[in-house]
Amino acid sequence: MLTIDAAILEAIVAHARRDHPDEACGIVAGPIGSDRPTRHIPMENAERSPTFYRFDSMEQLRVWREMDDRDEEPVVIYHSHTATEAYPSRTDVGIAQIPEAHYLLVSTRESETTEIRSYRIVDGVVTEEPVHVVNAGVDQHAVQSYMFGQSPAAVDYECPAGS
């Protein structure tokens, strides 16, 4: 299961909408071993393409170094599909090389609803997982306009931790 803060999910969707019809991509870093995505890092799509994405290699090195320095890892790796469903393509599966990451797909093919689904991709095997959205108290409508596909999703309308 992917547990993710509503504000981060909204920022990812905003990024995907902003770059539409090109694919958007990025990561959410979190403390190593925590499985908690806490720091959203939108990445440049070096391909600037509606059908392909690739992190810019120099930006990736800089971001990966920064994560190393902060004892973080890429907890979520996300990208958008702009004309198809939020399901990993053969391309996505063939290239996926970070088995410990949650691969989050966002489909922006519909303008009104955003399909969001999460997967593990390990050795070419795709396993869908539930998306658990937390701290969604501020703008319930924003979260409710998301469609989580076949993924069983739970949305908690909790107050942010520590508030």
Add this chain to the structure above:
Amino acid sequence: MAIEVRIPTILRSYTGGAKAVEGSGDTLADLLTDLDGKYAGLRGRLITDEGALHRFVNIYVNDEDVRFIGGLDAKLSDGDNVTILPAVAGGALATWA
């Protein structure tokens, strides 16, 4: 001549879990051959059967992407740092096979 090589998680099965290893070589190709002697199979994950750098692997020498400094012929010197990262790529177009 020692060159530190940082290994990404997905390739650490070849290095006994080590995050960084040491190798030697005058060029990146030499270094990878040297490493393959100690960590059998590692080179095959970085180089295609045709002998080219794998498309979805990034290798950096001292923060330079080797694609811009000669690829496998990139020159190495004692004390250089080599970083290997899995490229992050994909997309809706299903042409990858």
